[in-house]
Amino acid sequence: MSRARGGASGSRASLAQPQSRAVASRESVRIVRMVFLLRNPRLGVQMLCDCALDSAPSEEVLMSLRASLLASALLAGLLPASAQESRPAVPSERADEPYLKNVRQLTFGDERAGEAYFSPDGKRILFQAKRPGQAYYQIYLVSADGKGRRMVSTGKGKTTCAFFHPTDPNLFIYASSHLDARTHKAPPPRETRRYKWDYDDSFDIFLADLRTGEIKKQLTTTSGYDAECSFSPDGKTICFTTRREGKPDAIYLMNADGSDQRPLVAKEGVDCGGPFFSPDGKWVIYRASAKGSRVMHSYMTSVDGKQTITLTRTPRINWAPFFHPSGNYAAYGATAKGSYSDFDIFLVKTDGSFEEVALTVDTGFDGLPAFSPDGKTIAWSSGRGGNPQVFLADFVMPPASAFKPGPKAAPKSPHGAGSGHGGSGGHGGSSGHGGSGHG
Known part of the structure; x- marks a missing residue:
């Protein structure tokens, strides 16, 4: 923002303004100082430097202050969701991310948001977010154009990992701890910029009504962590x-009514999680790692x-x-630059060739990718605008020449039978929601 000038000198005398405006401007600057320094220190400092307190600002500066104050209120969650939905998307398209076009931000004003999954018709999105003042994540439904956002979880306890019913547009599943009153209390204050994951033994899986948020059925009742469902x-x-x-985290299957719960991937010393079915229903994709290891890999069984x-x-x-609708590829997040705070999204072939291509290169967190059913849009959680928010982009399939194989040394299969195709007998698993959710 350029400094406002009045006359040749730009002095207080040449910028004579009514006293009420001067008072209003000081109050605006006070609020901007408070909100911006809390929410966006660098921008706040720039704003305060550009609008010196020893001079009455021009109308141009006042208008900029009002606009900035509105943006601050949105970031702080001081305005209702309807006001936030009208906020323009943050320009985020990059020339070095050629496979992501028309990048737009879907969520605003959340301390953290992610785990965004499309409805079968691609018109709606379920995601989890923590609003300012909320103790924990709650589940929200929003149109793919960002309109009509509303909470569909109970608003009590912790929640995570919501997924649409594929044939009934009024139903969805998610994990929640709302039955445990101990999880209704706010946690101790902590850093909020990183998208954290929470393993809580009070999580169970529920079937609920999208129209009312009413719980239709509790699907798991076993003591322990049950979540990350699809x-x-x-x-x-x-x-x-x-x-x-x-025991370590394991991948289980169950009937849609909660019956016949049985292990698919479960092995001592191996953690696993984040399962999704392939588009043809014949495979389950997931993460896996040896317990205590800092290396994690993606598998399909x-x-x-x-x-x-x-x-x-x-x-x-x-x-x-997460599978591409073709089933021939999967998108996943990885610590591409050797930093646990810098994740990028890759697209890998599902034929066991290890050939992959980077979809994001932005500094910071990019993860939790999910495709729309037609494969034309990709949703993910990104910190490119500050705290992790849900972003969308038009997806462009990379050419075959863009895919390159990874290093020659392959990881040991969680099934104890090597890598690539095969891996018979036993079950394997994976660990860590390092920086987020259903991963």
Whole structure:
């Protein structure tokens, strides 16, 4: 913002203004100082330097202050969701991210937002977000154009990982701790910029009504962590992550009504999670790592448990895989630059060739990717605008020449049978929601 000038000298005398305006301007500057220095220190300092307190600002500066104050109120969550929805998207398209076009920000004003998944018709999105003043994440529904946002979870306790029913547009599943009154209390204050994950033994999986938020049925009741759930394409089966009886995280399957809960990927010393079905329903994709390891990989296992394909082999955190609708590719997040605060999204072939291409290169967190059912749009959580928010982009499939194989050394399969195709017998798993959710 350029300094306002009045006359040749730009002095207080040449900028004579009514006293009421001077008072109003000082109050505006006071509020801007308070909000901006809390929410955006660098921008706040720039604003205060550009609008010196020893001179009455011009109308141009006042208008800029009012606009900035509105933006601050949106960031602070002081205005209702309807006001936030009208806020223009942050320009975020980059020339060095050629496979993401028309990048736009979907959520605003959240301390953190992510885990965004499309409805079967691609017109709506479920996601989790923590609003200012909220103790924990809650589940929200919003149109793909960003309009009509509303909470669909109970508003009590912790929630995570919501997923649409594939055949009934009025139903969805998600994990919640609302039955445990101990989780209704606000946690101790802590840093909010990083998108944290929370394993809580009070999480269970519920079927709920999208229209009213009413819980229709509790699907899991076992003591321990049950979350990270998603439906098979026909809606008959649910895959989910569970931690039971002190054992490592495992991938389980169950019928849509909660019956016949059985392990798909479960092995001592291996953590796993973040499962999703393939578009044809024949595979489940997930993350896996040896317990205590700082390396994590993405795998896919056939629903009968007889075959496993290792998808990644670069020695880093490779997590939150999600199938492209073609089934031939999967997007996932990874610590691409050797920093646990810098994640990028990659697209990898699902044939076990380890060939992949980077979709994002922005500094900071980019993760939790999910495709629309037609594959034309990708949603993900990004910190490119500050705190992690949900972003959307038109997805451009990279050419075959863009895919390059990873390093030669492949990771050991969580099934104990090597990498790539094969991996018979036993079950494997994976760990860590390092910086986020259903990964």
